[in-house]
Amino acid sequence: MLKKLFFWLLMASTSIAQSQVLINEFDSDTPSTDDKEFIEIKSATPFFSLNGYVLVFFNGTGSLADKSYYTISLNGLTTDANGLVVVGNNLVSPVPERIFNNSSIQNGPDGVGLYLGSTSDFPLNTTATTTNLVDALVHSNNNTQASSLQTLLGVTTQVNENANSQGTTQSIQRKSDGTWEVKAPTPGALNDGSGIVFNGITITVNTAHKNEGSSFPITFTTQTNVTSDLTFTFTLNSGSFTNADFTGNTTVLIPSGTNTFTTTITLVDDTIDEGDEVLRIRFGTLPSGFIRLNDNIDIRVVDNDFTTLPFGTPLNPTYGNVTSTAPAGYYDAIEGLSGAALKQALQGIIANPSVVRAHSYGDVTDILKVADQNPLNSNQVWLMYVETPRAKLDFQSTSSNVGSWNREHIYPQSRGGFANATSDIPDGINVWAATGPDDIAAGHGDSHHIRAEDGPENTSRSNKDYGLTGYNGPNGTQGSWKGDVARSIFYMAVRYNALSVVNGDLPDSTVGQLGDLASLLTWNVTDPRDDFEMNRNNYIYTWQMNRNPFIDYPNLADYIWGSHAGEPWFSSLAVAPNDMLRFALYPNPTYGSFTVSGIHEAGVLELYNTMGVKVFEQSFTGESRFEVKVSAGIYLAKVISNNRSAVQKIVVQ
Known part of the structure; x- marks a missing residue:
C-alpha cells in the first residue's frame, strides 16, 4: 500500500512540474547572420529551477524529417522574478542566461520540444516523441507544413514567424490564452508588457584591436539612476589571457543617484612571444533587479613580440634562401x-x-x-x-566566415x-594512417x-x-x-x-x-x-x-x-635556385613606361596578363627603358637572358 501511495505521489509531482514550464517565445530567424536567435522559457512561479529539463530541436522536412538536430540542457538555470529564462546567441539583449552558437537553430519548417530528461536521452537523429514531453512548438518562416512532425509532437498548429511579412525581424510569442502571435521580439520580458522591469546595464568599449602596452577605458551604464550604491565586478580573462596580462580596477561602483562608471585597463607589454590573444569583458554576478544588456565582449590584443622568417611573402617573393630537404636519392626512380x-x-x-x-x-x-x-x-x-x-x-570557429580564415581545398x-x-578532430603528428x-x-x-x-x-x-x-x-x-x-x-x-x-x-x-x-x-x-x-x-x-x-x-x-x-x-x-635570373623593374606601379636594370647581356622582355596571355615582347641589351601600351591592370613581366629567366609582377595604372 505504501509503495502504491509513493507511486501516485511521484506521478502527481511530475505532472505538477510539467505544468510549471512552457515555451514562451521563440526567434529562429534573425537578420543576415542569424546572431540574435533565442528561445524563452516561462515558469508559473518565479525562481523555478530548470534542472532536469532539455530543449530538443527537430527537422521538419527532408531526408531527416522528424529527427533531432540539436539539444540544449537547461540544467543549472533558474527562472527570474518574472518566471522567465532565455537561452540564445550572445548578441541577444538582454543577454541570455545560456549562450549557444550563432546559426544553431534552423529557420524551419522545424520543431522544438521541451522535455523532462537530459541531452543523452536525445542523441543526434532521435525521432520526435511525446514521451516526457512538456511543451512543443512547430514553426517556420513560410507556409510549408511539417505535418508528420506536428503529429509526433502532439501539436495541431504550425506558426509562421514571417506571418506579418516582416522578414526576419519578428518572433513567435505565446499569448495568455495559450495561442501564438507574431510580433517584435521581447526576450527577457513578459509578452504582454506586464511584470517587473529590471534596470539594464550596458558595457561600452572600443573593440578595435589593442597593442600590448596600450590603455583603454571601459564604461558601465545603467538605464536609470541607481537608488543606492551599485557594486559588482567584471573579468577580462579568456584562454591564455590572464590577470598577468593587464592592470586596472575590475570592480565597478556606480554611486547612488548616478548611472555610470568608467575604469581604465592597461595591457602589459611583456617580452614573451605568446601570440595574439583575446580578452573577454564579462560581467560578474549582478545584484537582484539588474540585467546585462550586453556581455562577453571580445577584444584582440596584438602581441608585438613576433618573430620573422628569412624569406619573403608570396607578394614580395625571395628565391634561393630556402632549399629542399628532400633526402638524397628521393627522386632517383624517375631519372x-x-x-x-x-x-x-x-x-x-x-x-x-x-x-x-x-x-x-x-x-x-x-x-x-x-x-x-x-x-x-x-x-x-x-x-x-x-x-x-x-x-x-x-x-x-562559427558558421560566419567574415573576418576569419579557413582551410581551402585547391x-x-x-x-x-x-x-x-x-x-575534423586533430590527433597530432604521431597519429596517422x-x-x-x-x-x-x-x-x-x-x-x-x-x-x-x-x-x-x-x-x-x-x-x-x-x-x-x-x-x-x-x-x-x-x-x-x-x-x-x-x-x-x-x-x-x-x-x-x-x-x-x-x-x-x-x-x-x-x-x-x-x-x-x-x-x-x-x-x-x-x-x-x-x-x-x-x-x-x-x-x-x-x-x-x-x-x-x-x-x-x-x-x-x-x-x-x-x-x-x-x-x-x-x-x-x-633550374637551381642560385641560377635564377635577378633584375629590377621600376617604377612599379607605372603608367606604361618603366626600366629594367640588372641585365648586362642581351635579353627578351615578355609581358603577360593575369590570364597568361602574352601581350608584349621586345628584345633588349643591358639596362633598358620600355614603353608598353596595354590596358590598366596587373601583369607579369618575364625577362629571359643567358638561358635563365625570372618573373616579376607589375601594375599598370
Whole structure:
C-alpha cells in the first residue's frame, strides 16, 4: 500500500512540474547572420529551477524529417522574478542566461520540444516523441507544413514567424490564452508588457584591436539612476589571457543617484612571444533587479613580440634562401623516364604505401599555422588568394566566415570525391594512417593542396575550374598564388589515381577532373616557385612523409603534360635556385613606361596578363627603358637572358 501511495505521489509531482514550464517565445530567424536567435522559457512561479529539463530541436522536412538536430540542457538555470529564462546567441539583449552558437537553430519548417530528461536521452537523429514531453512548438518562416512532425509532437498548429511579412525581424510569442502571435521580439520580458522591469546595464568599449602596452577605458551604464550604491565586478580573462596580462580596477561602483562608471585597463607589454590573444569583458554576478544588456565582449590584443622568417611573402617573393630537404636519392626512380612511366614512377614516390602518412582534416589546421605562417609575423598566416596576412587566432570557429580564415581545398572537395572524408578532430603528428594512390579519402586532409584562405573568398572560389572562364582570383590582386595552385593541382593529379587535370572548362559537378590544364601550365611558369612555397613543402614533408615534386622541380610538369611531354626527364634539366635570373623593374606601379636594370647581356622582355596571355615582347641589351601600351591592370613581366629567366609582377595604372 505504501509503495502504491509513493507511486501516485511521484506521478502527481511530475505532472505538477510539467505544468510549471512552457515555451514562451521563440526567434529562429534573425537578420543576415542569424546572431540574435533565442528561445524563452516561462515558469508559473518565479525562481523555478530548470534542472532536469532539455530543449530538443527537430527537422521538419527532408531526408531527416522528424529527427533531432540539436539539444540544449537547461540544467543549472533558474527562472527570474518574472518566471522567465532565455537561452540564445550572445548578441541577444538582454543577454541570455545560456549562450549557444550563432546559426544553431534552423529557420524551419522545424520543431522544438521541451522535455523532462537530459541531452543523452536525445542523441543526434532521435525521432520526435511525446514521451516526457512538456511543451512543443512547430514553426517556420513560410507556409510549408511539417505535418508528420506536428503529429509526433502532439501539436495541431504550425506558426509562421514571417506571418506579418516582416522578414526576419519578428518572433513567435505565446499569448495568455495559450495561442501564438507574431510580433517584435521581447526576450527577457513578459509578452504582454506586464511584470517587473529590471534596470539594464550596458558595457561600452572600443573593440578595435589593442597593442600590448596600450590603455583603454571601459564604461558601465545603467538605464536609470541607481537608488543606492551599485557594486559588482567584471573579468577580462579568456584562454591564455590572464590577470598577468593587464592592470586596472575590475570592480565597478556606480554611486547612488548616478548611472555610470568608467575604469581604465592597461595591457602589459611583456617580452614573451605568446601570440595574439583575446580578452573577454564579462560581467560578474549582478545584484537582484539588474540585467546585462550586453556581455562577453571580445577584444584582440596584438602581441608585438613576433618573430620573422628569412624569406619573403608570396607578394614580395625571395628565391634561393630556402632549399629542399628532400633526402638524397628521393627522386632517383624517375631519372631517364618519360611519358606514363615517368608519371607512374613519380606516384610511386609520393604515394608509397610503406612510407607516406595520411592525417585528418583536423590536423590540417595545425599544419597550416606553420606551413602558411606569414614570414613577416609569426602570429599570422598568409591568405593565398587575397594576398594578405591574418592573425592565426582568427581561424573560423562559427558558421560566419567574415573576418576569419579557413582551410581551402585547391582541388575542391566535391570535385575530388573526398568531401568530409576524414575527422575534423586533430590527433597530432604521431597519429596517422597508411595510405596509397587509391586512397582518395586521404585527399581530404592532404596539406599539399590545402591553404589558409579568407573565409568569404573561399566561398566565392567554390568548386570552379581555374583559368579560362573559371576562377582567376579577386580583382586587383597580383596573382601571386597562381603558380602555387598549379603545382598543387599537378601534385594531386599524380598522387591519387582517381584525379586528373585536363584542358578546358568542365561543369562544376564533374568529379575526378579539374581544368584548365593549359592555364595551369602557364601559371607554373609565370609565377615561379619561391621560398615561401619551398618552406611549406619542407614542413608538410615532416607530417606526411611525402613532398610535392612540382615544387622541388617545377618544370617536371612540362615533361608530363606540357611542351616536353614524351621526352626523358633528368634532374639536371631543373633550374637551381642560385641560377635564377635577378633584375629590377621600376617604377612599379607605372603608367606604361618603366626600366629594367640588372641585365648586362642581351635579353627578351615578355609581358603577360593575369590570364597568361602574352601581350608584349621586345628584345633588349643591358639596362633598358620600355614603353608598353596595354590596358590598366596587373601583369607579369618575364625577362629571359643567358638561358635563365625570372618573373616579376607589375601594375599598370
